[in-house]
Amino acid sequence: DIQLTQSPSFLSASVGDRVTITCRASQGIDRYLVWYQQKPGKAPKLLIYAASALQSGVPSRFSGSGSGTEFTLTISSLQPEDFATYYCQQTKSYPVPFGQGTKVEVK
Amino acid sequence: EVQLLESGGGLVKPGGSLRLSCTPSGFTFSSYTMFWVRQAPGKGLEWVASISDTSFWIYHADSVKGRFTISRDNAKESLFLQMNSLRAEDTGVYFCARGSRPRGHEGGAASVADSWGQGTLVTVSS
Numbered sequence: 001d002i003q004l005t006q007s008p009s010f011l012s013a014s015v016g017d018r019v020t021i022t023c024r025a026s027q028g029i030d031r032y033l034v035w036y037q038q039k040p041g042k043a044p045k046l047l048i049y050a051a052s053a054l055q056s057g058v059p060s061r062f063s064g065s066g067s068g069t070e071f072t073l074t075i076s077s078l079q080p081e082d083f084a085t086y087y088c089q090q091t092k093s094y095p096v097p098f099g100q101g102t103k104v105e106v107k
Numbered sequence: 108e109v110q111l112l113e114s115g116g117g118l119v120k121p122g123g124s125l126r127l128s129c130t131p132s133g134f135t136f137s138s139y140t141m142f143w144v145r146q147a148p149g150k151g152l153e154w155v156a157s158i159s160d161t162s163f164w165i166y167h168a169d170s171v172k173g174r175f176t177i178s179r180d181n182a183k184e185s186l187f188l189q190m191n192s193l194r195a196e197d198t199g200v201y202f203c204a205r206g207s208r209p210r211g212h213e214g215g216a217a218s219v220a221d222s223w224g225q226g227t228l229v230t231v232s233s
Contacts, residue, residue, distance in 0.1 A: 030214075030215075031211070032212065032214070032215035032217075034212075034219050034220075036152070036220075038152070042225075043202055043223035043224060043225055043226060044144075044152060044202070044204075044220070044223055045223070046219065046220060046221050046222075049209055049211070049212050049219045049221075050209070050210075050211035050212045053209065053210075053211050053212070055221070085151075087151065087152050089152075089154070089220075091212070091215040091216065091217035091218070091219060092215050092216060093215075093216045093217075094157070094166045094216050094217060095154060095166065095168055095169070096154050096157070096216070096217045097153075097154060098144075098151060098152040098153065098154060099151075100151050101151040101152070
């Protein structure tokens with residue numbers, strides 16, 4: 001089974017900061033990597049699929065990159081509404097686990 | 108507008124059973140893969156099960172295999188999760204989600220969960 005490791009688990013940042021979150025897969029998954037955002041008490045929201053494709057309606061300050069085993073989610077200029085938890089998920093093969101999550105907190 | 112509404116959660120004793128339902132609207136249900144994903148209190152997301160549009164492909168996480176069963180009724184436009192032999196560690200919010208295959212993501216085994224319900228809470232406790 002493919003495992004995902006996200007880092008960091010917690011991140012303190014300020015509005016306007018550039019934020020980068022990493023997701024590493026235990027084996028190659030091509031570009032079958034998805035990123036979600038979840039706010040407390042809410043359902044997850046799809047941000048990025050195919051490693052770098054922005055879901056419709058998602059602000060362009062979000063971007064994704066990577067292929068194979070290493071992927072990144074970048075927020076170019078953190079906004080107040082971006083404080084949330086971010087999860088990656090691989091969809092290359094079943095089972096399709098999520099990473100453990102990265103909580104982006106106010107510094 | 109795509110909407111998904113989960114129901115059927117509640118308090119159940121260890122060893123008991125529950126059947127969750129997910130009612131879709133705003134899209135052609137029979138054309139999409141569907142998922143169940145859960146989240147224990149204060150924890151991360153855990154994929155539970157997936158079912159293809161025609162129910163040909165069905166997958167369950169090892170943690171629920173043999174106890175939970177995902178199913179769907181396209182005629183009645185409903186998704187289900189039958190949960191038996193429930194354990195305390197099954198406690199959490201259960202989300203249903205719609206799977207799609209946008210351009211660039213067609214080849215993977217799983218679809219992308221592009222729309223989610225708000226979840227239903229399952230509590231397993233004596």
